[in-house]
Amino acid sequence: MRVLVTGGAGFIGSHIVAELIGRGHDPVVFDMTEEGRDVRDAAAVRRALAGVDAVCHQAAKVGLGKDFGDAPAYVSVNDLGTAVLLTQMADAGVRRLLLAGSMVVYGEGRYACAAHGVVRPGPRAEADLKAGRFEPRCPDCGADLAPGLVSEDAPMDPRNVYATTKLAQEHLAAAWARAVGGRVISLRYHNVYGPGMPRDTPYAGVAALFRSALARGAAPRVFEDGGQRRDFVHVQDVASANAVALDALAEGPGFAAYNVGSGDPRTVGDMAQALATACGGPDPVVTGEYRLGDVRHITADSARLRRELGWRPAVAFAEGMAELSGGTARPALREAGLARQP
Ligand SMILES: NC(=O)c1ccc[n+]([C@@H]2O[C@H](COP(=O)([O-])OP(=O)(O)OC[C@H]3O[C@@H](n4cnc5c(N)ncnc54)[C@H](O)[C@@H]3O)[C@@H](O)[C@H]2O)c1
Ligand SMILES: [Zn+2]
Numbered sequence: 001m002r003v004l005v006t007g008g009a010g011f012i013g014s015h016i017v018a019e020l021i022g023r024g025h026d027p028v029v030f031d032m033t034e035e036g037r038d039v040r041d042a043a044a045v046r047r048a049l050a051g052v053d054a055v056c057h058q059a060a061k062v063g064l065g066k067d068f069g070d071a072p073a074y075v076s077v078n079d080l081g082t083a084v085l086l087t088q089m090a091d092a093g094v095r096r097l098l099l100a101g102s103m104v105v106y107g108e109g110r111y112a113c114a115a116h117g118v119v120r121p122g123p124r125a126e127a128d129l130k131a132g133r134f135e136p137r138c139p140d141c142g143a144d145l146a147p148g149l150v151s152e153d154a155p156m157d158p159r160n161v162y163a164t165t166k167l168a169q170e171h172l173a174a175a176w177a178r179a180v181g182g183r184v185i186s187l188r189y190h191n192v193y194g195p196g197m198p199r200d201t202p203y204a205g206v207a208a209l210f211r212s213a214l215a216r217g218a219a220p221r222v223f224e225d226g227g228q229r230r231d232f233v234h235v236q237d238v239a240s241a242n243a244v245a246l247d248a249l250a251e252g253p254g255f256a257a258y259n260v261g262s263g264d265p266r267t268v269g270d271m272a273q274a275l276a277t278a279c280g281g282p283d284p285v286v287t288g289e290y291r292l293g294d295v296r297h298i299t300a301d302s303a304r305l306r307r308e309l310g311w312r313p314a315v316a317f318a319e320g321m322a323e324l325s326g327g328t329a330r331p332a333l334r335e336a337g338l339a340r341q342p
Pocket of ligand 1: 006007008009010011012013030031032033037038039040057058059060061062077081100101103188189190191192193198205
């Protein structure tokens with residue numbers, strides 16, 4: 001299949017391109033960094049769609065931004081860009097779309113109170129964080145809550161501008177699918193890591209920050225008490241999820257969303273320790289610092305993607321972290337030329 005990969009020069013997009021080539025597809029990269037090809041430029045998108053069977057939409061402004069003043073820039077790239085892409089797809093008769101969704105649409109995730117069952121805690125109070133009480137509390141009785149796995153039908157609760165624009169992308173794509181008889185699969189990625197991940201930008205994943213510290217011989221600094229649970233999924237597994245979802249786009253019109261996580265949740269403290277061990281660097285330091293608005297736990301239930309589309313993640317946590325620490329690029333990535341040095 002000929003697949004237009006927007007954001008195909010980025011971290012995740014470049015791995016998707018390699019994966020599609022490996023499976024005999026014909027990916028075409030459409031990315032701002034390559035001749036300034038912008039998804040908001042209708043004429044450029046129209047030209048790029050010639051002969052295309054499906055679009056894999058990875059292009060986005062990512063990260064959390066500095067403050068609310070960034071909102072127009074996020075909405076412009078992520079939502080206006082998606083709207084322009086969708087209208088051009090409709091005109092060109094392209095009816096198949098893979099969307100890079102995100103776990104951020106779920107907000108704080110799923111929790112249970114021993115007395116009140118499944119509840120939705122609001123943002124954590126600064127007084128609690130300051131006092132080192134990091135677990136979200138039951139909105140009804142104030143008790144500590146037990147984190148659970150978030151499934152695709154969990155309520156949407158975007159907590160910042162970026163998350164809001166990722167959710168709006170899904171709503172736009174679903175409206176498009178209804179209006180034109182299109183088929184959309186949104187893959188809600190959890191914390192993606194692996195070769196080529198951006199480092200030391202204010203927006204980089206926490207793994208990249210830890211790795212940069214270790215490369216300087218410094219200890220990774222872990223916020224809160226290090227007990228924040230996440231689902232770290234390797235970029236190669238995200239690429240293979242896109243490949244299986246591409247095949248599933250043939251199934252006819254409608255919108256579907258799938259979580260993409262490893263199914264093997266870890267704490268941020270575990271990750272820092274795994275990286276420090278793999279690097280032979282100093283042990284992590286737990287600082288108790290916090291950022292308002294950080295989510296305490298967010299872990300995926302990716303059973304649906306496994307069950308319905310037969311996807312299987314292939315990279316184990318320890319293997320992926322060892323690779324990230326520098327030495328051991330996995331062979332498939334080396335061959336694809338994607339094992340950029342950290
Ligand atoms: N990295 C993660 O952990 C993660 C988690 C959930 C979702 N996502 C989503 O995955 C997708 C890819 O993210 P990434 O981590 O690879 O980020 P990235 O920044 O490495 O890749 C994004 C790419 O999009 C391109 N781009 C940006 N604006 C563009 C525009 N207007 N027109 C054309 N190209 C444009 C950039 O040049 C870049 O190459 C994004 O949609 C992001 O929201 C990422
Ligand atoms: Zn309660």
